[in-house]
Amino acid sequence: MSLGSKNSEKKTQTEEEIRGLESYIRDFWKFLPLPVCYISPANTILDIDEIFSDFSNYQPNEIIGEDLGKLFAESKKTEEFKKEILKKEMVLNRELVFLTKDKKEIPVSISAMQRKDEKRNFIGYFFSLTDISESKKFQERLEKEIEKKTEDLKEKIDQLEKMNKIMTGRELKMVELKDEIKRLKEGLEK
Amino acid sequence: MINKEELENLMKIKGEVKGVVFQTDGKYVLEKEGEQGFKKLEKRVKELGFPIDYKTGSALDLHPIGLRIISLFLIKDTFNWSDEEIRNMGYIAPSTSFMVKLLMKFFVSFKKFMNEVPRYWKKHYTIGELETVKLDDETKDAILHLKGVKIHPLFCLYLEGYYERMYQFIVGKKGECRETKCIFKGDPYHEYVLRLKK
Numbered sequence: 001m002s003l004g005s006k007n008s009e010k011k012t013q014t015e016e017e018i019r020g021l022e023s024y025i026r027d028f029w030k031f032l033p034l035p036v037c038y039i040s041p042a043n044t045i046l047d048i049d050e051i052f053s054d055f056s057n058y059q060p061n062e063i064i065g066e067d068l069g070k071l072f073a074e075s076k077k078t079e080e081f082k083k084e085i086l087k088k089e090m091v092l093n094r095e096l097v098f099l100t101k102d103k104k105e106i107p108v109s110i111s112a113m114q115r116k117d118e119k120r121n122f123i124g125y126f127f128s129l130t131d132i133s134e135s136k137k138f139q140e141r142l143e144k145e146i147e148k149k150t151e152d153l154k155e156k157i158d159q160l161e162k163m164n165k166i167m168t169g170r171e172l173k174m175v176e177l178k179d180e181i182k183r184l185k186e187g188l189e190k
Numbered sequence: 191m192i193n194k195e196e197l198e199n200l201m202k203i204k205g206e207v208k209g210v211v212f213q214t215d216g217k218y219v220l221e222k223e224g225e226q227g228f229k230k231l232e233k234r235v236k237e238l239g240f241p242i243d244y245k246t247g248s249a250l251d252l253h254p255i256g257l258r259i260i261s262l263f264l265i266k267d268t269f270n271w272s273d274e275e276i277r278n279m280g281y282i283a284p285s286t287s288f289m290v291k292l293l294m295k296f297f298v299s300f301k302k303f304m305n306e307v308p309r310y311w312k313k314h315y316t317i318g319e320l321e322t323v324k325l326d327d328e329t330k331d332a333i334l335h336l337k338g339v340k341i342h343p344l345f346c347l348y349l350e351g352y353y354e355r356m357y358q359f360i361v362g363k364k365g366e367c368r369e370t371k372c373i374f375k376g377d378p379y380h381e382y383v384l385r386l387k388k
Contacts, residue, residue: 015250015251018250019248019250019251022248022249022250022288025288025291026288038291038294040294040297040298040359041297041298041299042297042298042299042360042361042362043362044297044359044360044362046290046291046294046297046359047291059221060285060286061221061282061285061286064284064285064359065284065285065355065358065359067362115294117295121295121298122298123294123295123297123298124294124295124297124298
């Protein structure tokens with residue numbers, strides 16, 4: 001086989017592999033069952049998956065190009081997160097409040113992973129979030145229930161303490177009376 | 191009204207373009223005109239005999255550059271869009287482009303991206319040279335020159351929208367792009383001026 005035809009075969013093979021990769025990336029991005037986006041080092045949203053679009057109510061062209069901060073209600077916490085992902089390769093399970101396009105607030109848990117180029121330079125990060133509103137509601141209900149039960153218990157303890165005081169008072173009184181009876185008996189005998 | 195002969199003449203322009211441009215065209219049409227509009231476009235393209243695949247074509251395959259402008263013409267004509275709508279199509283393209291996702295490592299900073307602009311152009315087109323001739327990292331002003339590309343003024347407008355959006359991706363703020371020199375107006379190159387919106 002000539003060098004020319006070897007190169008041509010290699011080129012065709014490479015093109016096929018690239019097409020395969022393109023197809024893989026596209027299918028994988030479409031499959032992702034979590035809201036995921038890709039963020040630039042300047043914290044600009046560069047890509048979102050379909051689930052993210054459904055979750056946020058933003059169409060891709062409405063949110064791609066915007067700052068990540070637009071998606072969250074707590075600016076201070078968001079800035080802290082942005083600083084954190086610059087330093088760490090992975091940030092997991094930070095709680096924030098997500099703002100949808102129609103300004104609905106949803107508590108979420110966010111995670112992120114850095115991407116680096118072949119020279120290990122930071123070139124952006126993947127970012128995903130999970131809706132924790134149900135678990136938050138459950139947690140709040142649980143906390144309220146615990147609070148109520150604690151209140152009930154405290155009441156019961158107070159009542160028991162009162163009863164105990166009364167009983168102890170009676171006991172002491174009885175001892176006092178017994179002593180007096182004894183004294184009186186001794187007096188009578190004399 | 192479109193003249194088929196004019197379109198076929200465009201196929202004679204030398205040079206190639208990556209299939210990604212048709213993907214972004216297709217996505218824009220689907221968004222604006224819905225599934226029915228998209229099918230109308232596909233049908234028209236097929237009837238005229240141009241091999242443009244808006245749905246299943248690979249982003250990385252090369253196609254005659256004439257098809258790029260033919261796609262813009264056919265879309266504009268089919269839906270009776272204004273030139274401004276085509277410019278907007280260019281503006282939206284980066285947000286749906288597979289190539290932009292592949293080339294995200296260029297988006298690290300304003301300075302890096304503007305220096306990588308020639309490579310970025312070459313990833314899409316086999317003709318022409320795009321270069322940054324002015325770059326101010328403080329004010330974020332920049333000027334691009336595109337040489338060796340004479341396709342159609344509609345394409346110049348599309349690129350104006352495209353560069354404006356790319357600029358906004360990089361600087362993270364609203365910006366504007368204006369073509370201040372054009373080969374079709376007798377200038378030696380196309381000049382695009384980029385700056386932050388005041």
